[in-house]
Amino acid sequence: MSTDKNDTSFSASEAADARGDRSDTVSALERGISVLRCFSEERPVLGHADIARMTGIPRPTVNRLVATLLSMGMLKAAQVADRFMLGPGVVSLSRVFLGSLDVRAAARPSMQAMAEEVGASVYLAIRDGMEMVLIEACRPRSSMLSARLDVGSRAPLANSALGRAYLSALPEAQRNQLIDSMRLLRGPEWDGIAPGMTRAIGEARRLGYCLSLGEFHREINSVSVPFIGPDGEVMSLNGGGAAFVFSEERLRNELAPRLHDIALTIARDIGGHVPTPTPSPG
Incomplete structure (x- = not known):
């Protein structure tokens, strides 16, 4: 990917x-x-x-x-x-891992319904190292343009909406440690990545969602929301698609509230919770 x-x-x-x-x-x-x-x-x-x-x-x-x-x-x-x-040995291990994730069964009906109703690709991801890895992917049956992502596809923490939402929901010390690691690994390109990531994390903490507007895939806009499982694991839901279809306004006004509702439903079903936004004073 x-x-x-x-x-x-x-x-x-x-x-x-x-x-x-x-x-x-x-x-x-x-x-x-x-x-x-x-x-x-x-x-x-x-x-x-x-x-x-x-x-x-x-x-x-x-x-x-x-x-x-x-x-x-x-x-x-x-x-x-x-x-x-x-x-085939890798496939066997993957099936065992995916089969143990009850969250996928809880998430898929709502994710697929959203994909069909709004025409977006909808993803569920967890962190693996310095990337987010998709554990569920739902797409509308007909789509003009969508990211070619599927279960097992990866997205970088720093410039994908999935990764930014994940980072926003971490305890501050853990988030800072991961950001320090990314700074070392990304080298000279970090200065061009960090400002957008920082803004998005702040937005997610204030509003409960964050965006990636062509920053991961140039022609794709998306929005993500985080939620937390019963064991404290942070996961991210994402929705979006072609930038000319999913404008920033549409992501904020239509997809973000829908994803938030889905996150609440999943969290309720698995015994987790959705982080409470903390609006800036004033």
């Missing part, structure tokens, strides 16, 4: 350095997972050299990691020689 502009992939060592928890990790496992995370919708087939370049892991080590993942069914050989794809 990521593009060069919004590519948030980084090596396992960089992620651990940003978290400051390398002493608690197993480096071999960390490297194996970083290999799996190289594969995406835009990069479904990769070779040894591609993986080495993307992870920063030495080529001989990549060769051994790939061989191990092949033997365990996490990768499989592609039709092109010395190229690989995600294997």
Whole structure:
């Protein structure tokens, strides 16, 4: 799903350095997972050299990691020689994870109804590292233009509405820690990302929702609202679509209230809650 502009992939060592928890990790496992995370919708087939370049892991080590993942069914050989794809072992794990998420069953009817009634794509996401990963996706049966996102697709925390809504609902200390990590990982581009993110987080805390107007996908506008599960996990609901259909005014006046109502319904059904907006004084 990521593009060069919004590519948030980084090596396992960089992620651990940003978290400051390398002493608690197993480096071999960390490297194996970083290999799996190289594969995406835009990069479904990769070779040894591609993986080495993307992870920063030495080529001989990549060769051994790939061989191990092949033997365990996490990768499989592609039709092109010395190229690989995600294997059925990954699908099995994904099914177990998704099947355990009762929130999806609670969310889907309302999400699909909204998608059909307003013509928007509607998503539900949780955080994974420095990205939001979709765990449910509903689209209208006919749409002029929509983001090509599905379950498993990812969106960056900093410049997607999903990520900004998530950040707004975190305790301040946890939010600041994540923002510090993103600042390190995004490098020079951070100065261009941070102002919009900061404004959106502030808006979400005041109004209960925030926007991304062409900042993640240039032709897509969207709005997101956060809610919190019974175990304290923050999740985000998102609605939107083609910018020429979903103007800022329509997002604020039509989609945001609808998403808020859906968030309230889901939270009630699973025993969670929706953060209470805190309007600015005056």
